[in-house]
Amino acid sequence: MGFFEKIRDGLKKTRDALFGRIDKMLKSFTKIDDDLFEELEELLVMGDVGMYTAEKICDELKKRVKEEGITDPSEIRRLLEEVVTEMLKGGQELDTSTKPSVILVIGVNGVGKTTTIGKLAARFVKEGKKVTLAAADTFRAAAIDQLEIWAERAGADIIKQNEGSDPAAVVFDAISSAKARGSDIIIADTAGRLHNKKNLMGELAKINRIIDRELPDSAKEVLLILDATTGQNAVNQTKEFRTAAGITGIVLTKLDGTAKGGVVLAIKEELDVPVKFIGVGEQVDDLQPFVPEEFAKALFADENAIEEAANAEAERESAENAPAAETEEMPEEHKPATADIWAQIDAEAEAEKQQLEQDEEAQKQQQLEQEQARQAAEAERQQKREERKSRAKKRNWSTSASESTPAAEDDDWLRSWREGGNND
Numbered sequence: 001m002g003f004f005e006k007i008r009d010g011l012k013k014t015r016d017a018l019f020g021r022i023d024k025m026l027k028s029f030t031k032i033d034d035d036l037f038e039e040l041e042e043l044l045v046m047g048d049v050g051m052y053t054a055e056k057i058c059d060e061l062k063k064r065v066k067e068e069g070i071t072d073p074s075e076i077r078r079l080l081e082e083v084v085t086e087m088l089k090g091g092q093e094l095d096t097s098t099k100p101s102v103i104l105v106i107g108v109n110g111v112g113k114t115t116t117i118g119k120l121a122a123r124f125v126k127e128g129k130k131v132t133l134a135a136a137d138t139f140r141a142a143a144i145d146q147l148e149i150w151a152e153r154a155g156a157d158i159i160k161q162n163e164g165s166d167p168a169a170v171v172f173d174a175i176s177s178a179k180a181r182g183s184d185i186i187i188a189d190t191a192g193r194l195h196n197k198k199n200l201m202g203e204l205a206k207i208n209r210i211i212d213r214e215l216p217d218s219a220k221e222v223l224l225i226l227d228a229t230t231g232q233n234a235v236n237q238t239k240e241f242r243t244a245a246g247i248t249g250i251v252l253t254k255l256d257g258t259a260k261g262g263v264v265l266a267i268k269e270e271l272d273v274p275v276k277f278i279g280v281g282e283q284v285d286d287l288q289p290f291v292p293e294e295f296a297k298a299l300f301a302d303e304n305a306i307e308e309a310a311n312a313e314a315e316r317e318s319a320e321n322a323p324a325a326e327t328e329e330m331p332e333e334h335k336p337a338t339a340d341i342w343a344q345i346d347a348e349a350e351a352e353k354q355q356l357e358q359d360e361e362a363q364k365q366q367q368l369e370q371e372q373a374r375q376a377a378e379a380e381r382q383q384k385r386e387e388r389k390s391r392a393k394k395r396n397w398s399t400s401a402s403e404s405t406p407a408a409e410d411d412d413w414l415r416s417w418r419e420g421g422n423n424d
């Protein structure tokens with residue numbers, strides 16, 4: 001199955017919920033007016049696109065409608081596909097240009113870190129690369145075993161120590177081993193949960209420092225794994241990890257199981273972090289590079305266009321042979337750790353932990369202010385909604401909670417959104 005077919009199937013729930021409603025709403029209008037944009041904005045917010053991003057999309061749509069002199073509401077769908085594609089573009093490439101390159105994989109527990117690493121490793125091995133995995137989630141013995149199974153399945157090396165050992169030391173060992181064996185890529189797994197959040201962030205900062213020290217000239221990616229089923233909560237997680245870990249990209253997993261795929265837009269637009277891969281299932285080939293055009297098409301294009309794209313892809317695939325990846329030899333010196341280095345790293349880690357505490361305080365204050373602004377915006381929205389309801393009745397269309405929805409899950413996210421926005 002090709003990429004487009006995979007994402008089309010993986011995004012089916014989001015498409016049905018988001019696009020299904022938008023399509024129905026557009027059909028209830030005979031002309032493009034403010035009510036149409038307000039209802040569209042509301043549907044986008046309900047589809048986990050986020051209030052800020054939904055507003056931005058609608059502003060851009062209004063601009064284009066004016067510029068292009070569009071009057072037919074059914075044209076909005078095509079514009080939506082274009083605007084969303086442009087919004088999502090930029091930064092999708094994964095930098096693995098040096099030998100070795102490092103990918104540090106982080107995220108809260110259960111989001112799919114280890115599974116994603118297994119899928120990534122299999123992908124690189126398939127491209128002819130030599131992969132070393134670092135079992136730096138030393139918090140649970142089972143985490144090390146799970147990574148070992150994936151390493152075996154993918155045909156990658158694995159470096160591990162005992163449960164409870166220092167994760168930074170595991171990464172250090174993995175780097176040494178990768179240099180000695182001439183690996184192309186090191187991928188490090190990390191814990192999603194420690195005794196407290198500060199410890200976790202401190203640990204990630206320490207791992208980061210080891211990588212920067214041992215491989216100062218190497219390409220480094222820090223991939224934050226987010227579970228799409230958590231919707232807007234994924235945005236909050238990105239904010240928390242961003243301070244400590246210097247995220248270079250997002251992998252959004254479990255899109256196949258949720259109608260909340262719109263959160264991709266919120267992450268890119270609100271936080272300016274690119275989504276690099278998406279997970280659309282549990283199998284090894286269910287991790288796909290994120291291609292904005294295809295994503296927007298899978299969500300907003302009509303059935304015919306989707307069918308055409310899937311067919312074109314099938315033809316392309318049968319005509320093409322995947323080119324072998326080229327890598328450059330670059331010998332690196334193996335630098336052993338000394339007690340001095342570790343003492344210095346620990347001191348730096350302590351200083352960083354204190355800085356993190358201060359940052360966290362500032363972040364809390366900012367979150368409080370954002371929440372107040374959100375509540376004020378919601379109150380205003382509620383008032384507008386009431387006004388609109390009476391006008392919408394005339395057109396026999398309503399986005400009110402009494403509308404019957406196709407899936408039970410849809411009712412849940414609709415309700416949770418109405419009750420408080422982010423599902424903390």
Ligand SMILES: Nc1nc2c(ncn2[C@@H]2O[C@H](COP(=O)(O)OP(=O)(O)OP(=O)(O)O)[C@@H](O)[C@H]2O)c(=O)[nH]1
Pocket residue numbers: 107108109110111112113114115116137143191192193253254255256257278279280281282286
């Ligand atoms: N449906 C679906 N399931 C996924 C996807 N990615 C991961 N999973 C499942 O999510 C569950 C958790 O995945 P893990 O890889 O163990 O998550 P983790 O982040 O390493 O978890 P911890 O190590 O406990 O922090 C597993 O059952 C995976 O099979 C995806 O894209 N789609």
Ligand SMILES: [Mg+2]
Pocket residue numbers: 113114115137143189
């Ligand atoms: Mg794990």
